[in-house]
Amino acid sequence: MDESTQSAELKLTRQEISAAASGLGWRLILGALQTYVLVSSLAEAAGVVASVTPAIGVRADESLRADVRADRVVLTLQSAVTGWVTPREIDLAGQISALVTGLGLKTSPGGPAPGARTVQGLEIGIDALDIPAIRPFWQAVLGYVDEPGQDGPPNGLADPVGQGPAVWFQQMDAPRPQRNRIHFDVSVPPDQAADRIAAALAAGGRLLSDAEAPAFWVLADPEGNEACVCTWQGRDA
Numbered sequence: 149m150d151e152s153t154q155s156a157e158l159k160l161t162r163q164e165i166s167a168a169a170s171g172l173g174w175r176l177i178l179g180a181l182q183t184y185v186l187v188s189s190l191a192e193a194a195g196v197v198a199s200v201t202p203a204i205g206v207r208a209d210e211s212l213r214a215d216v217r218a219d220r221v222v223l224t225l226q227s228a229v230t231g232w233v234t235p236r237e238i239d240l241a242g243q244i245s246a247l248v249t250g251l252g253l254k255t256s257p258g259g260p261a262p263g264a265r266t267v268q269g270l271e272i273g274i275d276a277l278d279i280p281a282i283r284p285f286w287q288a289v290l291g292y293v294d295e296p297g298q299d300g301p302p303n304g305l306a307d308p309v310g311q312g313p314a315v316w317f318q319q320m321d322a323p324r325p326q327r328n329r330i331h332f333d334v335s336v337p338p339d340q341a342a343d344r345i346a347a348a349l350a351a352g353g354r355l356l357s358d359a360e361a362p363a364f365w366v367l368a369d370p371e372g373n374e375a376c377v378c379t380w381q382g383r384d385a
Contacts, residue, residue: 158235162380168238172245173255175337176380178269178314179297180226181233181241183255185248190218197221200247204240211237212244213310219260222267224310231297257337268336270313273376275329279303279317286315331374338362338379345377 166176174181187193193216200223201208210229215222223244225237245255257267276282280301286292287305295304295314305315313332320329336344341362348367349355356374357366363382368374 160233160235160238161384163384165233165238166380169233169241172241173257174225174241174245175257175267176233177267177337178271178335179232180224180269181237182222182224182267182269183241183245183257184259184267185221185223185253185255186260187218187220187253190216193217193219193221196248196251196253199251200244203247204243207236207240211240223255228296231295266337266340268334268340271333271335272313272315273318273331273333274315275318275320275324275331277320277323279319283317290315328373331376333364333376333378335378335380338381341365341377341379348375348377 162176165181169176169181172183174183185193185196187196197214197216201212201214204212211225211227213224213226215224225233225240225244227234227237241255248255259265274282274286283302283305287294290305290307290312292305292312292315293308294302295306295316298304303317307314316333334344345355345365345367352370353367354370355365356368360366360382362379364376364378366374366376
């Protein structure tokens with residue numbers, strides 16, 4: 149194994165990834181680095197991608213996803229092999245940010261106006277008594293594939309074209325008929341969690357638990373349907 153391959157496979161902690169990339173305008177979200185490049189037209193957005201991808205070469209195919217819109221380009225860096233951020237992706241974040249700066253633009257986690265939604269990720273969690281029994285159904289009905297980089301028996305499912313939210317399964321010990329068994333996990337940058345929680349509470353929600361904060365806070369709507377606001381913090385061993 150050559151040195152570059154060893155470096156690409158090095159397992160970094162969430163703290164190491166965040167510290168290396170946050171100053172470049174990228175944020176760690178669900179095992180990936182994500183940023184916005186704000187633009188004024190779809191043509192300008194396409195031009196950003198057309199300028200960036202040839203400059204970083206074949207590594208774009210291995211690590212980069214681009215969502216082109218009229219007001220922004222959403223850029224995501226994640227190893228297609230490990231499902232995580234390796235030193236290769238951190239290096240690419242720096243290169244891409246420099247290239248975008250050269251275009252007179254910038255990489256930023258924020259939206260086009262103060263208070264606009266920042267980069268975020270969405271997962272759907274499903275509580276189950278028998279995960280192997282129900283997982284194939286959800287994989288089939290959604291057209292999903294195994295999430296890359298899983299250790300041990302497969303759990304997470306991912307959209308192979310990166311459009312839909314990931315799905316993961318939480319082991320239950322006993323039936324809970326009076327509690328919903330599907331919930332949303334909304335992963336946000338750590339500095340956005342408090343504002344997101346405050347907005348949810350102001351909109352009629354309730355805080356059910358902060359026992360696992362800052363990894364996640366459990367909230368519920370007025371009828372008891374649950375959602376978690378999550379960050380990468382508090383998850384490294």
